[in-house]
Amino acid sequence: MSKNSGFSPLIPSSLKGISQVILIENAVTGLFVLVAITLSSYLLGIVTLASALIGTWIARVCGAxxxxxxxxxFSFNSVLTGIALTLNLNGSNRWILALAGAAVTVLVTAALMYVMRNSGLPVLTFPYIILTWFILLAPYKLENMKLNPDLVPQNLSAWKLSETDVVDWKYGLIRGIGQVYFLDNVWCGILILFAIFWASRRLGLYAILGNFIAWLTAYGLGAEVELLNMGLYGYNAVLTIFAVEYYCGINHRSTLLMGIFGAMISVPITASVGTFLSPYGLPSLTMPFLLSTWLILSARKILTKLTVKNF
Structure with a gap:
């Protein structure tokens, strides 16, 4: 059997695609995450695995x-697209659209890798964000595509913060980790945290730290308690501190400080991106993480003591 043939070699690569959402290359971690997603929703678990397999297979067949x-x-952006479209579209055909989106994401990923090859910046989740936003705008003009009713354009002039004032910080912190995969279930969040610790105790501690820093920052800035309790200010911070650790090198003395800074600035960026997208009824996805990470990685080109490894 040739190196590129057969179905079984796709499995470990696809599971790594699931774990690469949190910048971890570990098939076992990906398996734990897949279990957590499946416990939340069987359909979401099936779409997650199928999206990872599709992304891996297309990239391999097309010569990546x-x-x-x-x-x-090449598959972690497909995983995110599949999950996001499954949750944000409606109708019996949403899973078909989700898997089609996962397939197209591979092409978008390859294109952006080429376009950004001289920028010195990684594409990260940019392919998934752009494609998902475009697809979620299409139903306004395409009758056979239906949006989730929760995606309602907001009038900013009439916007009011939620009056919920009961802070559920314990569950909020756990949900901030699960929300990386759109999971609002505490037990699923705990399982994902376990999956991170399985790959690296350091990253597990970073996940807790980044989420806690973001929670404190958001609370101090007066964020909506309802969003805090749902963990929606935490997941971008977790991804940011992971990315800074990965691209800046764990042995550099300023890495942890930059990671903490990245987690903090992800909070106002999350609020700003959410406000910007509200009139269009679009979710922020991981754009705050992307902007926070690109900010730090770009700044090091001028601030030369912020040593960053090549990527």
């Missing part, structure tokens, strides 16, 4: 670098 494919770097 084999090492990159095996690392799951």
């Amino acid at each position: 670098n084999e090492t990159t494919v095996k690392q799951g770097l």
Whole structure:
């Protein structure tokens, strides 16, 4: 059997694609995450695995670098697209649209890798964000595509913060980790945190730290308690502190400080992006993480003591 043939080699690469959402290359971690997603929703679990397999298979068949494919770097954006479209579209055909979106995400990922190859910045979740936003805007003009009723354009002039004032910080902190995969279930969040610790105790502690820093920052800035309790200010911070740790090198003395800074600035960026998108009824997705990480990685080009490894 040739190196690129057969179905079984797709499995570990696809599981790594699931774990690469949190910048971890570990098939076991991906399996734990898949279990957490499936416990939340069987349909979501099936779509997650199928999206990872589709992303990996298309990248391999179309001639992408084999090492990159095996690392799951061509499928994690497909995973996120599949999950996001399943949750944000409505109707009996939403899973078909979700898997089609997961397939197209591979092409968008390859295109953005090419376009950004000289920028010195990683594409991260940019392909998933852009494609998902475009697809979620299409139902306004395409009758056979239906949006989730929760995606309602907001009039900012009439916007009011939620009056909920009961802070549920324990569950809010756990949900902030699960929300990376759109999971609002505490037990699923705990399982994902376990999956992170399985790959790296350091990253597990970083996940807790980044989420806690974001929670404190958001609370101090007067964020909506309802959003705090749902963990919606935490997941971008977790991804940011992971990305800074990965691209800036764990041995550099300023890495942790930059990671903490990134987690903090992800909070006002989350609020700003959410406000900007409200009139269009679009979710922020991981755009705050993307902007926070790009800010830090770009700044190091001028602030030369912020040493960053090549990527």
